[in-house]
Amino acid sequence: MLKKETVMVAKKKAAAMIRESGIKLSAEEEEGIEVLDFGLSNLDKEGAQILTFFDTPRVSVRVVALFPHQTIPEHWHPPNDNDPGKEENIRVVEGTLFLYLQGEDNMNSGGIPEGRDDYYTARHEIVLKPGSQITLQPGTKHWFQAGSKGTVFYLFSSQDILDEFTDPKVSKKSN
Numbered sequence: 001m002l003k004k005e006t007v008m009v010a011k012k013k014a015a016a017m018i019r020e021s022g023i024k025l026s027a028e029e030e031e032g033i034e035v036l037d038f039g040l041s042n043l044d045k046e047g048a049q050i051l052t053f054f055d056t057p058r059v060s061v062r063v064v065a066l067f068p069h070q071t072i073p074e075h076w077h078p079p080n081d082n083d084p085g086k087e088e089n090i091r092v093v094e095g096t097l098f099l100y101l102q103g104e105d106n107m108n109s110g111g112i113p114e115g116r117d118d119y120y121t122a123r124h125e126i127v128l129k130p131g132s133q134i135t136l137q138p139g140t141k142h143w144f145q146a147g148s149k150g151t152v153f154y155l156f157s158s159q160d161i162l163d164e165f166t167d168p169k170v171s172k173k174s175n
């Protein structure tokens, strides 16, 4: 569970990063930034700051700010009855983003949060810089980590349905 103070500080920091990247934000939008610790109570290591611009039944647009080396835990977007699973499109605006997928282990620049090896099985590293983008097909296991200066990226996705995490303790709720 995150303290109110921690959430406030993280929100402010994320808003500043987003603005510095050139994306305009209103005061209301800044207030709406979600600070997620995925139920792990270790925000700076495993967490994310996410602002949703659009979330309709068919498409969502978000901007994500990750602090230096902050990691979004490994997860995938499974199909459900009527949908093949969420497709995610990522485009980096600022900083370096390491993306990990299943495949040949070439992990080099980023690293698994300490003591958490069991929950990070995808070890194929892709380095994304400002202006690079990638599409993740539904069902693909993946996790994200910011480089040493943090990162800001867009996340465009289809219908926001259930995510599943490798670590069963992870929840999408922040508190």
Ligand code: ZN
Pocket (backbone or CB within 6 Å): 075, 076, 077, 088, 142
């Ligand atoms: Zn995802």
